[in-house]
Amino acid sequence: MKPIILTGDRPTGALHLGHYVGSLKNRVAFQNDYKQFLIIADTQALTDNFDKAEMVRDNVVQVALDYLAVGLDPKLNTFFIQSQVHELYELTSYFMNLVTVARLQRNPTIKEEIKQKGFDESLPVGFFCYPISQAADILAFYADAVPVGEDQSPMIEQTNEIARRFNHIYGGSTLKEVKSIIGKIGRLPGIDGKTKMSKSLGNAIFLGDSADDIKKKVNQMFTDPNHLKVSDPGQVEGNVVFMFLDFFDPNVEEVSQLKEHYRRGGLGDGVLKKRLIEILEALITPMRTRRQQYQADLGYVRKILEDGTRDARAVAAKKVDEVRAAMKLIY
């Protein structure tokens, strides 16, 4: 049997190249060797978007389309909608008894996110508790591994603490600890050079962007402000176009030569941007084709989500049964 991965996204907007580099690319690479449960985490998205529930709902199908566009195969992976797997609510309820308020307050990921989002007195209980709900997601599907960014490894520690605590209190080994797969890849910057590509920062290239969009956005990219004439020597460090080439250009050798040439002088930004546009187009064109195919048959996309959610429920229901049995909470 293939090892199991649990991974997914909050449906709060269209996915972009940052998502592709950070996770989607790996998922495509993993899909033959792992059984992947792809959670579209609407319940989690609601914890800080409860006043935009309709937006969250509408993005669920969009995220599924993004998954299909990048080449995630619904026959190899289980696509599902978190809120529809009711078993997760019950697991979360049991796990909430195994974590202290003090422990949640010490979770570095949550601490950082609370700061970023400017929550203070207004911190919703749901958001504060989402590491527990996330642990339920992971443990419900018998996951062997979860791919995470480095900043999220406290979430995996929290999950494993819950698993150990549960097994300790109720005996046996009902819950299995999970491993992190920590991506070696850095974070893709935005087209403005800011450290993070993000929809809300308005600096993203979306997987659903048209050829025109991509051209326009690459042409907006910051290069070296002192590189005025083609013959001027240019700076590679902090040059967004080179940062993108490092991420996407398969020809590392040529990129290295281009950097050399740019530093020496005599290489224009236009040439580099043209190259990047071609590379991104080569990446996104097949995504665009797949997206168009699926978009023309949204009923089929909905069916993929329905089938996946049904399959996910069956797995989670088995886990809840095991959890109840361990707790001897059977009526």
Added chain:
Amino acid sequence: MKPIILTGDRPTGALHLGHYVGSLKNRVAFQNDYKQFLIIADTQALTDNFDKAEMVRDNVVQVALDYLAVGLDPKLNTFFIQSQVHELYELTSYFMNLVTVARLQRNPTIKEEIKQKGFDESLPVGFFCYPISQAADILAFYADAVPVGEDQSPMIEQTNEIARRFNHIYGGSTLKEVKSIIGKIGRLPGIDGKTKMSKSLGNAIFLGDSADDIKKKVNQMFTDPNHLKVSDPGQVEGNVVFMFLDFFDPNVEEVSQLKEHYRRGGLGDGVLKKRLIEILEALITPMRTRRQQYQADLGYVRKILEDGTRDARAVAAKKVDEVRAAMKLIY
């Protein structure tokens, strides 16, 4: 249609006369005029008994037996097991986004309970959040009213805040505010005169006690330690036997005369205790008979719980559908 009440107990032990005076008696009185949902709150009990889940499970049927023994009619009331009404987990999850951590920390009932239970660093998230889960219980069943002790009215305020916040955010009037029915009756002391009758204090007369138990416990009751001879004048205040007569003796006039006589001197404790034993026996004998009948057919008791839980689920499922529709969270 009858107005709806939501009420119930945590299944953490046998119910006693304190429960009878504080709530069960009223429920029997209410059962013709109200539709009562009687929640056996095992999920809530787990929030501070997660390491005794089996004890909680075992007490569920015992609480149902206590309900039947006091004369609560399963045809008039809906008996149900909280953990089996899965819709409540989902409602709780949505409501957790509408309450801030700061607001929970200010809840006076929870603050007091946290102190009493000696939680500090060890406060479980589940316990901290139980007012939200309780709000889900109340709002799920379209309750018009909830009978509460005075110390619990902050729980009703919390529930109504959630209802208002939900309606404000999502529009419409999906959730209905609920009224408290605050019992006028004081708190029954233990047989040792301590302010509260409680299983854990070992000072309780249980609804399931035998005639011998009751006799023994009444005979242990504190009276007036200075009332050594029958002819001595005795003190009525703080005299546990009189406190119980005030609660249970239907003949207020005679009790008043007995107090007079006791104060004057010439009335022995034995006479008073004999009277109290007779009164408690008269109260408990029919309970004992009903308990024996049901105990002989536990399969029937389980069926009452199954049927009630199924009915409760149907009601809660309707409410969850309304909640999802208001949030436009429909797939």
